Structure formats: structure tokens, C-alpha cells
Amino acid sequence: MAARTAPRAPGTEDTRTRLLATALRLFSEHGVEGTSLQMIADELGVTKAAVYYHFRAKDEITEAVAEPLLDTLARITEEAAAHRRRGAQIEHLLNGFVDLVVGHRVLVAVFSSDPGVARAVEKTLHHAGNFKERMLAVLTGPDPDVATLVTANVTLAGIALAGGSPELAGVDDDALREHLLITARRMLGRPRPRH
Structure with missing residues (x-):
């Protein structure tokens, strides 16, 4: 249903799972519009590029x-x-x-x-x-x-x-x-x- 990214390298599923859980928490606190990709990256302690590795846009998240x-x-x-x-x-x-x-x-x-x-x-x-x-x-x-x-x-x-x-x-x-x-x-x- 959601847009699919390229096949994930081994070990990236945990990062993706954490990314989605973090995004949900931030969405519940700030709304989708009030949550930036940078906020998600900062919360995870990764770079924005690491978020882009999994998802091309916030809509995909x-x-x-x-x-x-x-x-x-x-x-x-x-x-x-x-x-x-x-x-x-x-x-x-x-x-x-x-x-x-x-x-x-x-x-x-x-x-x-x-x-x-x-x-x-x-x-x-x-x-x-x-x-x-x-x-x-x-x-x-x-x-x-x-x-x-x-x-x-x-x-x-x-x-x-x-x-x-x-x-x-x-x-x-x-x-x-x-x-x-x-x-x-x-x-x-x-x-x-x-x-």
C-alpha cells in the first residue's frame, strides 16, 4: 500500500522500525505537519540522510x-x-x-x-x-x-x-x-x- 523503498540491507529493519515508532510519537505530540524529517532524525540520533535512506518524504513515513x-x-x-x-x-x-x-x-x-x-x-x-x-x-x-x-x-x-x-x-x-x-x-x- 505505502510506497516501497529499495530492498533493505541486513540490520536496517530495526532502524526502520525505530524510525516509524519515533515518527508516530512525534506525530502524536506535534501533528504530522508540525513534525519535520530533521526532528525525526534528531530524536533517533541519526542524520537526515539516514532517514532519507528509508523514506524519500514525510508522506511515505x-x-x-x-x-x-x-x-x-x-x-x-x-x-x-x-x-x-x-x-x-x-x-x-x-x-x-x-x-x-x-x-x-x-x-x-x-x-x-x-x-x-x-x-x-x-x-x-x-x-x-x-x-x-x-x-x-x-x-x-x-x-x-x-x-x-x-x-x-x-x-x-x-x-x-x-x-x-x-x-x-x-x-x-x-x-x-x-x-x-x-x-x-x-x-x-x-x-x-x-x-
């Missing part, structure tokens, strides 16, 4: 930061759609999406609030096909009315916004997951699944 989350979301959506029963499709999508949001709170917070990440996500989605439409299709079924579409959109956006909310940063993962699922099911008019 932003796309690479977003890519694993988007890949996982696409996989969850495909798995959900493969279930036979609509109820199972919806539950799989909700559980997978909530797990993803809770497991990547910082990234989700940046996704939800930073226009620079939104641009990278849109570019990545363009290359991957629009799985957001597929997510909505799982939640709404065929030929949804406006009310159903609004409810599905608000549910997905609400999960992401609440999951990445600084006000909920102190809530432990299990409690946040449970409350997000309860709220999402309530919004969609879904019963709590039986175990």
Missing part, C-alpha cells in the same frame, strides 16, 4: 505508520464478510475493529485528529480499494436506508474517536473494549451475544 493498521482493518473486514450469518459478520467486524482501536490507541488518536494522517490514509485507501465501504456494507447489509447508513458511520467513527480519546487514556484495555462493544451494539440495535 506517514503512510508506513498507517499501513499496518489499515492492512489489519482490511483483513478483519474480509474475514467478517466471509461469515454466512449477518449477525456473525457484524460481531466479527465490531470485535475486530474494537480490538484494533484499543490495541493501537496512540495511532488511532493521531488518525482521528490529524489531517496529515487523514491524507495518507486516503492515499493508502485509494491503492487498497475502499474497505471503509466494505465495512459499512457489513454493518448495514444490502440497500440500507439513510438512517441505517448514518448509524453505521456514527458507530465506526465513535469507536475510533472514543478509543483514541485522551480522556479515556487511563481506562484499562479490557474495560475500554467492553464499553466500546456495549455502546456499538446498542447503537446498531444488536443484542449482546450469548456465550
